[in-house]
Amino acid sequence: MPRLMLERGLLLALLATLRPAAIVGQEPGQAGPARIAVESAPRPAAAALRTDDPPTVDGHLDEPVWQQAVPLTGFVQSRPDTGAPATEETVVRFVYDDRALYIGAICYDSEPDRLFVSSLKQDFNSGSSDVFGVTLDTYLDRRNGFMFLVNPEGALKDVQIFDDSRSENQAWEGPIRVETTRNDEGWTVEIEIPFSTLRFNPSGEDQTWGLQILRRIRRKAEDTFWAPLDRRDQIHKMSKAGTLTGFSGVTPGLNLRVKPYALAQDQTGTLVEEGRGGTQGDVGFDIKFGVTPGLTLDLTYNTDFAQVEVDQEQVNLTRFPLFFPEKRDFFVENSGTFSFGDQSERSYRTGVSLRDFTLFHSRRIGLTGGGEPIPILGGARLTGRTGGFEVGLLNLQMHSSPGLPAENFSVLRARRSLFGTSDIGAIFVNRQATGADIEGYPDFNRSFGFDANLRPLPSLLLAPFVAWTRSPNTDGDSFAGRMWVGWRDELWDVSALWRHVGDNFNPTVGFVRRRDIRQSYATVGLHPRPPLPGVQEVNPYLEIDYVQDLESVLVTRTRTAGFGVSFLNGSGLTLNYTDRFELLREPFRVTTDATIPIGRYDFGGGSAQYRSAPGRALSGFVRVERGGFFAGTRTSLSAGLMWRPNYHLSVDLSANHNNISLPDGDFTADVFGGRIDYGFSTKVFASAFVQYNAAQDQFVTNVRFNYLYSPLSDIFLVYTERRDLAAGMTVERVLAAKVSKSIGF
Template sequence: MNRLRTRLIGAASLAALALPGLARAQQDAGTPAAAFVNPETVARPTFRATRTNAPIVVDGRLDEAAWKTAPLLTDFVQQLPRTGYPSKFRTEVRVLYDATNLYVSSINHDPEPSRAITVGLERDFVSSNSDIFGLVLDTFLDRRNSFLFLVNPKGAVRDEQTFNDSRTIVEAWDGISRVKTTQQDSSWTVEMVIPLRTLRFDASRDPQNWGINFIRRVRRVNETSYWAPLERQYRLHRMSKAGTVEGLTGLKQGRNLQVKPYVLGGNSQGAQVPNSSLGNRSDIGGDIKYGVTPSLTLDLTYNTDFSQVEVDQQVVNLTRFGILFPERREFFIENSGVFTFGDVQERNYRMGADLRDFTLFNSRQIGLTPDGLPLPIAGGGRLTGRVGKWEVGALNMQTQHGAGSAPAENFGVARLRRNVFGNSDVGIVAANRQATDGSGAYNRTYGVDANIRLLGNLIVNTYLAGSRADTSAADGTAGRLSVGYRGRLWNTSAMYKRVSDDFNPGIGFVNRRGFQQAYGTAGIHARPTLRGIQELNPYVEVDLYHDLDGTPQSHQLRGGFDIAFQPDGELKLEVNDWADRLDRAFSPFPGRSIPVGSYRWRNAKASYTSTQRFPVYGTITAETGEFYNGTNNVLGGSVTWRPRSDFNVEATFQHNDVSLLSGAFAADLVGLRMKYSWSTTLFGSAFVQYNTQTRSRVTNARVAWRWAPLSDVFVVYTERQNTLTNVRNERSVALKVTRMLAF
């Protein structure tokens, strides 16, 4: 094992010495050196806003005279494949505005526009696989938070809300916009209007400036370019690197009042369905959104229902730690970045921990059982936004008595964060979970944190958190200090983390307690002038866990080598050395256990992701080696077939062939998903999964029709079956209609 570790470290060191020269040799002989700009040092672009009093008809034709009065924004710069060089595909952007709307147009030149790739017509399509034009808006010019809109050639829209300079992305945010695309002989055109009531900004400032950037992607050649240039590790919503639109005057937000009622009818049966939800049911409820100030929003919800939300995806978990499933419910996802506290992960940094390890606020604790089944929510409210220099968030929710012994509970969270040193921040948080059935049970957590960016690419993340509950005599604590650097070439970080035995965030999630963790990694991202190679990334990682008294607990030593091909596709190779001390036995599979003891094993893993430019693409992963006191050979992957822009099928599989002293077993997970879009406002999806580890089969089918702005009709069918006992845990069908009323 020591020989293997020495070879890995030696190989990475040699690569670190040799590859910087290749990275510096990237200027292509056929391109003049003067054409290259350094995205890290070039000045951020600006333009003057143009106001229009003439009506703009959103039809994708750009035949209004007002468009010719707006400045032409072009000269996009590649991020991929040749970072810093002019885009080969010209993009012409113009921006107009009036008192109540922002208008954006883009002529996307392409000698073969019919070859532009569109992966779906549904809202929030998978943008990474598609040709796109997009923009991002930082309406408070704080260089941290944004609203994002992406459009594909068929006119489908993906919108997001982002926080903390790309650290937190809220994909479920929905904004009102109208978009029309058209195709010409040598281009495709986007024309869109974004009502200002969709955004949040300080209308009392006049004039005002906003942060802004634009993206263009030509997927078949994997060219991604930006108006304000970005290095490869950044995304469009890196607002500290964005440009600026200046001179916006006379903007009006309206009343900033939105009312969204719903009506629901359905039927639920099954062994795990709460008694209150069994049989036929009908219900009403709704949400209210009100702009208390231009920068502070109040959200209220009554008789909250999430029947339209897709059910959790099944996973195979052979570890002894829990898994954090993602939040999918719209009310909790929107503005969720305000409440983020825990093991924050900086994009494209390897940091040794992320929010799946610890988050102090996990909204899935509210209104859901540990198995993901719904508990009734009476209602609640959320206040988010800015007060002066402070970013604030407050949430209060009340649940009702649910299935089994789940009591009625009140959940409260308060968050304050202040920007310092430009795009850094410090903050505090407090959370309370209180039973309201008279038992007096409670859990309270609190914390302070700081996320500091220095010299552009050097980051420091730290927090100190504590918890207290009525059932514990001792206070629990958790703390972390992480430092990382990611530049054009180097990617390195180190972390120390400590979590006490009694730390228990009642409205959060922590997957491990009673340990100290030391983590370190070093790697490079070289860009050699090798045919067919876009980037080489060798790296090493050391992850050590000890008891609180310093006794070794477990470790993972990893050596990896990632190869990004040109124009796309990726190969990842890694070898691992593992160790784990078990103080109590655990069962990775029903009827199979690993006894108390100390274990050490090694394995190797390889995965390849093919180019996504073709109608059939996918990922294949193979892993082989030891596993505790036995072996585990893994084969998994996915295959997607996209014959048309409005239809695709994805098959996924994972096979674990495990042999232990207690016996052999196969842990398998297979799934099939289909999506079909009749238009950009009417689409359906269905998936089925079978998991041999949990002995379960899950089926979920949905049809969604957006019949008016932010107003939907949903038809949803869900079934969960125990394949061992053949007991149906749930079978439900629901029809839900919502209507957005904006004032």
Template sequence: MTVYFSFWNRLPLCRILRNGGFFHPMGSGFKAICLAVCCLLFPLIVGADPSSIKYTAEAYRTFQAIEVDGDLTEPDWQNAKRIGQFVQMEPAEGQPMTEATEVRILYDEKNIYFGFTCFDSDISKVAANEMRRDGNLWDNDNVFVLLDTYDDQRSGFFFRVNPLGAMEDVAIMDNGDSRNENWDAVWDCRTKANEKYWTAEIGIPFSQLRFDRSDVMTWGMNMGRSLMRNQEEGMWTPVSRAHGWRARYRTANIGRLVGLKGIAPSRNLELLPYVLPGVSRIEAEDDTNGELELGLDVKYGLTSNLTADLTFNTDFAQVEADEEQVNLTRFNLFFPEKRPFFLEGAGLFDFGIPRTSFRRPPPLLLFYSRRIGLAEGHAVPIITGGKITGKVGPYGIGLLNVFTDKFHTDASVTDPDEIVNEPRTNYSVLRMRRDLFSGSTVGLIAVNKQNADTYNRAGGFDVAYRPSDNINFRGLWARTFEDDVLDQRDALYFGGNWRNENLRLDGSYIDIGENFEPEVGYVRRQDVRRFRGEVRFT
């Protein structure tokens, strides 16, 4: 059973209520005070009492050459400790899985390996029909690994494979509440079916992960398996089914992976140049000209957890095309970012009203990278750009600077609504977050878009407080800055939720001003004030 209530107002009603009504807009100072008071009171309202860690797995150091072929025949696979205590999340929470699962973990100086042995009493009933990368593997039998490489209970990397060897990888942020499903790592996996079991062998290079360098490392980790014919999902470290389908992505209160020693991460250097020769000919002038375009993308690991990305004369011709959408509403469409330069560390720049997936339109994003290099469906040339992302101790840091060239649609475009005229523009973003307690953060962001004549700037503060695994509070305040705009340019959000196995409570308040206009962001609707509450009982 679900009961919810929501109060909100659109533009005409807003003008009436500004004269003393229930939804009277708050002043920006009062909004900031409200957010600060909420942040200070949360620790007093609910004491943090995180669950103790009970599940520990040890990785075995191998000096043999491991071939990722799905066979698990190298002798060191038998030397590694066996992990086999998988329990159900669905349908019988807490009970052992109906089919046994064993996992062994190896590592060498360059890779970490996971060997799954999935026993099955009727191997002919294994469900597997998906071969696409990042396809709907959740609808097949599958196994997965979740790695919290910073062991901060906030972020992680999720890897999943099905019995056909199809692969899925996801970058996890905010304890699984936000996920970048367009993140693609370079890793390997092979599977093999036998009479009474199927195996999956996974090899993940350390260079594809971000972690703090240390002689002895401890990572957060969880693993799981799905049996679709029984609608069954089990995990090594139990997670309450009250979290629903998000349970597999949660990084709070998961197990620990120990035994990683002497890993010296390389300062990974990747170069991706391109050369585009061509010939142009104008028939009327009987003139033929040669053309040549050059470009380069560079990725360099400054440290094991700080990455620099540089781009010059960027070419996005090989980027996956956007999914076609038909817009029958008055709101802007939202398309996920797929360009590799912007995907690195994308979760760190995420500042806005919470969303469940990078593929779904959020109510508000203060920084939306698709505003850079794209205008009304046209590609605007990116002359050069640079970005640094990663963590330094408890601080998450993101710096971005991009310079785009001028662009004008050609003379064949005569419709005034389709003519695009973009001047040379500089975009810069600064994002910082500070980890607090167990799973909580505070952060700030500053965004600037500027050309020779105009500017648009935005800034804000956000906070996430998670005193325990089933309680979560969030809040943010933001403001935009433009010439001759002095009021109604703020945005405020605060909300929280609490849940157990049978009951879930959600509540939030949104206030977005009429003149809140982040040109490098995304706002689904302006001039909105909305209270929302929801009660779910199962």
């Protein structure tokens, strides 16, 4: 009955929102700003100016060369008033010499004292700050690119973009110079991007690149673009970008960069392996070399990740394994090249993600199941484009570790673009023991698969894949496959999925949340833009998910009705109700004191979440869930509070509280966390991150200091401690100092 009433309410709300929308803030009959149809608007073109007298990168656009360059203006809103002119003017110019591309922008602002900057740190949260951004598609393949986002205080976020906005690599970094200044008319930004930082084909005398430019005004929740975009698209939607011409006689140069490091650390605690404790030192290096204009070779020796932040604690109330994301720089860089599996699609509701199925998950390399490091001897990675293919080759050799032999990991990935925005691809993953045999440990594990991303119509996307695994002495179904089809336009969001995962499908260098299943999923939703005060968009939706075993017996079913509201100020509200069925053939332990017995379970519950506007000194979110939990009930409260009194300091607090009532008793599962970031400048940062996992009664502390003393060169001081409060002992304590130096040739 509650679900039926909710569905009726959603239908009535939907009918109310489908009437024609007036201009927000406009009285009936009043003329509003001229709008354009962003989806059919022509893509703009611009030309860069060649110069023998490059500008000084100081944030002041006072050199004559800037006045000689053609100005780019006429930005168009994607949010909040799609298709309307920007409320504040932006003027951008491009010039270049033999060595670098220079970008100068004047971001006029009628209230410059209200510019909002959330942080000074590199790769800052661009969604909660005023931003100027540029994305360059250097191969003009309408799929991949380099993105550079800058806030008014000069912090830089540089990112690699893959597959026309499907995935991004935030670990990518280049020796980019950025300077900004503020004045009474707004702010200016000046960017220098060496051609050696980018990948492009210099064989042609004249270069044409894809280009998109963003201006974000946080207090107005306004995003404007040079090449007009709908609100569901982002700056890295390269298939809808404009073009930048005028380049002649430019080359990426030798494109060789060597980065040695030195490390000193002291480790103690019960989790530290024998022989790795105490005070130790080490050295290693990374090399990056542009083998061809399209291919980059990365070499690493004695690889170390002492500077990487610790994993965030998670509450697991399911019978399936948890997915932890990759954070190590070497693996995150170019990671989009190797993606294969349940990749989610931006702006589509897919029902799955790489947290459900991925054939290659780099955390299987160099880390144990508990997240402890395994020494990496060295390896190589070759990525890029050649002969119409996007390719990736990865090979890493591991040292032996207690209970594990020395192993070699290899991945080969290739994709071929079709018809501009479609592609087909293949992947091969091999894990091979290279050391002494260990009883019960397989000599090898191999995975291979084929996938495609097909876009026969602008709003229609099909994404099938098939995959197999092989290991010694294994029988049974080792096949996996899926077909996903989705339609997303300005109003409709519709998709369906069918997926099969065999009971013996076991990619030991991947991640599979569930095996022995056949899954069917479908969803339908709408995104009308009603003429309601303060409302940008509403999103009623229905989705259903059926999971059967390979004998066609229903084991899981979820039916969800939801309703979301996006407000003009950037905040959002989401409500949903889910009806669930679960068949348990084996009991599973939720905690050490609670076990769910074998049986059939029907239960349901609802949730509500509100997220406040991000462009404020104090923001946050709260989520409340209440309903059944197998044979009992569950009440959950998740909340986060972000306080940013200025762009130097930010404080983030989070809490996840779960109260479970079962026939054999009640229990709680809680995780609490806190983080403080302080940016002394855009080069010097400090952070402290603490977590408490009540279920394990563990307290984790991670304190980091980072000095970026020259481009791509760092000094890190890191302290990590993990305490078992119940046992009253320190299970891990690490103090590390690491220095790296990037040398370009």
